[in-house]
Amino acid sequence: MIEIINIGKEFDDLEAIKGINMHIQKGSIYGLLGSNGAGKTTLLKMIAGIYRPDRGTVKISREPVFENPNIKKRVLFLPDALYFFPHATIRQMADFYKSIYPSWSEERFARLQDVFPLDLHKKIHRMSKGMQRQAAFWLAFSVMPDVLILDEPLDGLDAVMRQKVKNLLVQDVAEREMTVVISSHNLREVEDLCDHIGILHQGELLIEKELDDLKADVHKIQVAFHGGIPARILNGLEIVYQEQRGSVLLCIVRGNKEQIISYINKFEPVIFDVLPLTLEEIFIYEMGDVGYAFENIIV
Numbered sequence: 210m211i212e213i214i215n216i217g218k219e220f221d222d223l224e225a226i227k228g229i230n231m232h233i234q235k236g237s238i239y240g241l242l243g244s245n246g247a248g249k250t251t252l253l254k255m256i257a258g259i260y261r262p263d264r265g266t267v268k269i270s271r272e273p274v275f276e277n278p279n280i281k282k283r284v285l286f287l288p289d290a291l292y293f294f295p296h297a298t299i300r301q302m303a304d305f306y307k308s309i310y311p312s313w314s315e316e317r318f319a320r321l322q323d324v325f326p327l328d329l330h331k332k333i334h335r336m337s338k339g340m341q342r343q344a345a346f347w348l349a350f351s352v353m354p355d356v357l358i359l360d361e362p363l364d365g366l367d368a369v370m371r372q373k374v375k376n377l378l379v380q381d382v383a384e385r386e387m388t389v390v391i392s393s394h395n396l397r398e399v400e401d402l403c404d405h406i407g408i409l410h411q412g413e414l415l416i417e418k419e420l421d422d423l424k425a426d427v428h429k430i431q432v433a434f435h436g437g438i439p440a441r442i443l444n445g446l447e448i449v450y451q452e453q454r455g456s457v458l459l460c461i462v463r464g465n466k467e468q469i470i471s472y473i474n475k476f477e478p479v480i481f482d483v484l485p486l487t488l489e490e491i492f493i494y495e496m497g498d499v500g501y502a503f504e505n506i507i508v
Contacts, residue, residue, distance in 0.1 A: 210235035216265030236386035243409035
């Protein structure tokens with residue numbers, strides 16, 4: 210669905226994106242993660258056709274996106290910093306969206322007023338941040354795009370409204386095979402939504418995997434032995450991070466879970482647990498691998 214082929218982007222002397230290749234499948238929810246300044250927003254704007262890559266190509270349905278009206282009318286980008294016409298109401302913005310997106314559904318717009326209980330005729334700039342975010346999602350879901358690109362999308366929404374929006378996203382992916390690309394610093398929410406993950410750092414793509422595969426490859430273990438920790442036990446493990454708390458060794462380990470369990474059991478531990486890792490923890494340890502320093506973060 211979305212092909213990103215060796216793209217690069219520079220701003221003056223800053224190389225924001227460095228030769229990235231990505232493939233985002235139709236009907237998937239792709240989570241784009243990264244450190245501050247990693248290039249996430251720049252990449253999203255190139256996928257949306259707002260920025261032209263300095264090199265390489267971004268394609269949707271095998272067609273270049275930049276300056277391609279036939280593709281861009283199927284794509285909607287919801288930025289972190291929302292923009293509405295000055296003094297416009299939701300109804301006026303809806304009429305504008307209706308004029309530029311052939312897929313606009315007036316029927317769905319009317320139905321979604323039950324989800325987003327906002328005054329159609331109130332000027333959006335007089336609304337709170339959270340209400341403006343609701344208005345943006347109301348318009349976005351009414352467009353019914355094939356590709357929805359979201360940059361920090363849930364910021365400002367309360368817990369109930371966040372769940373409503375996530376339900377609508379999942380519904381559109383399931384029923385219409387809408388493709389979603391979402392960038393967020395709230396990794397717990399990304400974990401709830403996404404089936405694929407890409408991690409950016411300093412303009413480079415470090416990892417691109419299905420979320421289940423990413424979780425299956427990294428494990429948190431705690432282990433203790435009679436007479437102390439055997440010196441040679443770590444030699445047979447791919448250790449990402451380790452920390453000793455008294456007689457207990459805590460480790461983040463890469464590899465096959467069954468093989469790790471079999472290996473450690475050979476040393477006859479008195480305590481041995483394999484604990485689940487959250488996406489947030491995986492992100493932290495992957496960033497540690499590339500020098501994004503952390504200390505004492507195992508919980």
